[in-house]
Amino acid sequence: MSGRFDTFGPPPAEPDPWEAATETETADEDGELDPREAASLFEQTTRQAARQFDIQPPLLMFAAAVTVLVAYGAVWLSVRDQHPYSGPSGTALAVLYGTLAVWIVLVTTVLRRALSGRSSRQRLLEGIVFGAIWICVYVFQGALHHTDPDHAIAYGVYPAVAPLIIVGAAVAGYEAAREKRAHAGFAIAVVILGALASFAGPADVWGVTGVGFCILLLIAGVAQLSRRHARA
Amino acid sequence: MTAAELDPLIHAPARLRIVATLAALPDGDALSFTRLQDMLGLTPGNLITHLRKLEDAGYLSTEKTGHGVASRTSVALTHHGRTALDAYTAALRDLLAGL
Numbered sequence: 134m135s136g137r138f139d140t141f142g143p144p145p146a147e148p149d150p151w152e153a154a155t156e157t158e159t160a161d162e163d164g165e166l167d168p169r170e171a172a173s174l175f176e177q178t179t180r181q182a183a184r185q186f187d188i189q190p191p192l193l194m195f196a197a198a199v200t201v202l203v204a205y206g207a208v209w210l211s212v213r214d215q216h217p218y219s220g221p222s223g224t225a226l227a228v229l230y231g232t233l234a235v236w237i238v239l240v241t242t243v244l245r246r247a248l249s250g251r252s253s254r255q256r257l258l259e260g261i262v263f264g265a266i267w268i269c270v271y272v273f274q275g276a277l278h279h280t281d282p283d284h285a286i287a288y289g290v291y292p293a294v295a296p297l298i299i300v301g302a303a304v305a306g307y308e309a310a311r312e313k314r315a316h317a318g319f320a321i322a323v324v325i326l327g328a329l330a331s332f333a334g335p336a337d338v339w340g341v342t343g344v345g346f347c348i349l350l351l352i353a354g355v356a357q358l359s360r361r362h363a364r365a
Numbered sequence: 366m367t368a369a370e371l372d373p374l375i376h377a378p379a380r381l382r383i384v385a386t387l388a389a390l391p392d393g394d395a396l397s398f399t400r401l402q403d404m405l406g407l408t409p410g411n412l413i414t415h416l417r418k419l420e421d422a423g424y425l426s427t428e429k430t431g432h433g434v435a436s437r438t439s440v441a442l443t444h445h446g447r448t449a450l451d452a453y454t455a456a457l458r459d460l461l462a463g464l
Binding site: 166168169171172174175178179181182183185186249250251252253254255256 | 371376377378381382385386388389390391393394395396397399400401403404439454457458460461464
């Protein structure tokens, strides 16, 4: 290939700094470290690292609360006066999916920043497991479509609460195994909300779930902020 | 207990920051050399020398993936390193409590 075309190619990859550094530089020697300074340095570094690695920052929880309220609220407004229940309108679904799309972009941005340079074999397996659970939630909804002629379950109660109950239960078990009590407690609260909200019926389940889930996310976000301030 | 009894491999500013940063990762996660360098603001040569000291002691492991210009080195705290850090922080707490 000529140099003219090379101009449009990708920039050459930089060599691994680990390889480049070994032969060219030497380390600075560390000075004396007072125990108090060491404790302060350790706390500060741990706090900064935890913040940079955090995949669920409080801001994301607050954004999730708004997303849930807007998405579920739009569906509830379109179905609240339906007797019999016929399902959300096209506009409501457009708001639901549009809000979810914005949410996915936001989560991807946060995850990309937090997970940059990190590698984990376990995370791939976790991703596969949770991905399979999400897919099964909607495969089951497809089965309900054929067995539920009035759509009150298939497009009412089930899509509103099933993701909360099924995925929430999986998350609760996962977090309990990791001894993350606060996360497991939040997940169980979401499961309980989903189970109780299903009594509201195919229309009002959207409103009850949206408001309830929004409140839980706000509580979780405030709790995260409080823990951060307590450690600071 | 005196400061001299603290683990000298960890009780140095740069190495303490390296170990504390890697300990903030979940068990089994590794961090690329480049991101670790960005987070700590150390020069590559300085960082690599401290990493080698910790690696020689078995406190961390390195893994190289890819070949040539696409090669990347990842660093992770070992179980031994996590235990050593726990012992170091416990010793530090005892020391500060006695001051």
